[in-house]
Amino acid sequence: MPDRAALITGASRGIGLAIAQALGADGYKLTLTARKPATLEAAAAQLSGKGYEVQQFAANLNDEDSIKAVVNAHREAYGRLDVLVNNGGVGVGAAAHEHQTKFIDMQLDVNLRAMILLYRETLDMLKAAGAEHGSAQVVNLASIAGKNPQPWLSVYSATKAAVVAYTVAMNKELNGEGIKSVALCPGFVDTDMTDFAKDSVAPEDMIQPDDIASAVRFVLSLSKAVVIPEIIFQRPGETL
Numbered sequence: 104m105p106d107r108a109a110l111i112t113g114a115s116r117g118i119g120l121a122i123a124q125a126l127g128a129d130g131y132k133l134t135l136t137a138r139k140p141a142t143l144e145a146a147a148a149q150l151s152g153k154g155y156e157v158q159q160f161a162a163n164l165n166d167e168d169s170i171k172a173v174v175n176a177h178r179e180a181y182g183r184l185d186v187l188v189n190n191g192g193v194g195v196g197a198a199a200h201e202h203q204t205k206f207i208d209m210q211l212d213v214n215l216r217a218m219i220l221l222y223r224e225t226l227d228m229l230k231a232a233g234a235e236h237g238s239a240q241v242v243n244l245a246s247i248a249g250k251n252p253q254p255w256l257s258v259y260s261a262t263k264a265a266v267v268a269y270t271v272a273m274n275k276e277l278n279g280e281g282i283k284s285v286a287l288c289p290g291f292v293d294t295d296m297t298d299f300a301k302d303s304v305a306p307e308d309m310i311q312p313d314d315i316a317s318a319v320r321f322v323l324s325l326s327k328a329v330v331i332p333e334i335i336f337q338r339p340g341e342t343l
């Protein structure tokens with residue numbers, strides 16, 4: 104494996120941790136970030152215990168200065184960025200007449216604004232990787248709710264539809280510089296985020312975090328001549 108590095112948000116558990124595990128196993132140097140230091144530290148210890156090169160940096164994705172600090176820590180440690188995984192996200196359900204402003208803002212900031220800021224702050228490193236090997240990759244965790252917006256999860260759905268739209272725009276804007284973007288759009292994945300649904304859908308019937316990690320590996324295995332703009336993950340019987 105040539106020198107490669109990845110930055111993963113929301114990497115302390117769930118889908119982000121599964122992607123970090125896969126990239127670490129494939130030889131990427133990793134920066135893991137999430138909000139709560141204790142969970143993040145445990146995740147980093149788990150991966151470094153496997154011999155992967157890992158650094159952790161706790162940050163709240165709703166804070167621009169913290170995002171800049173994460174990127175600077177990554178730049179100082181590794182000096183390059185080949186894969187950016189915009190995974191950290193939150194969902195808060197509410198009826199249209201009940202949305203609390205703080206939860207609207209939180210979902211917009213963490214799910215959408217942070218992704219836009221992370222592109223901006225890492226673009227110099229992504230462009231350098233794109234110029235070097237033609238396959239710098241940004242992985243954006245959208246959701247099936249971004250393709251088929253859901254009642255009561257309306258704000259979440261709108262942020263995820265925006266993630267899909269931004270991914271399309273980034274491909275149009277940056278493919279020429281060797282930077283590809285993919286929007287991953289899963290249905291229920293067996294993580295903490297879906298605990299609310301586990302009375303009606305058994306965890307083993309949900310998409311597994313490793314399924315998402317396998318898709319990231321697939322995307323990264325392709326030549327520079329192909330871009331995968333979007334992957335939809337449905338459970339059997341599910342339709343858009």
Ligand SMILES: NC(=O)c1ccc[n+]([C@@H]2O[C@H](COP(=O)([O-])OP(=O)(O)OC[C@H]3O[C@@H](n4cnc5c(N)ncnc54)[C@H](OP(=O)(O)O)[C@@H]3O)[C@@H](O)[C@H]2O)c1
Nearest residue numbers: 113115117118137138139163164191192246291292294296
């Ligand atoms: N699970 C699903 O069914 C599903 C389906 C479709 C899409 N997705 C998307 O996939 C992504 C990962 O979901 P998941 O199921 O793995 O969620 P999860 O298990 O709840 O993990 C969320 C991760 O994001 C971090 N995070 C949350 N708020 C943050 C903030 N303000 N600042 C920094 N980090 C923050 C969490 O760290 P802390 O705990 O430290 O905050 C954690 O590492 C999300 O974008 C989600 O919307 C999930």
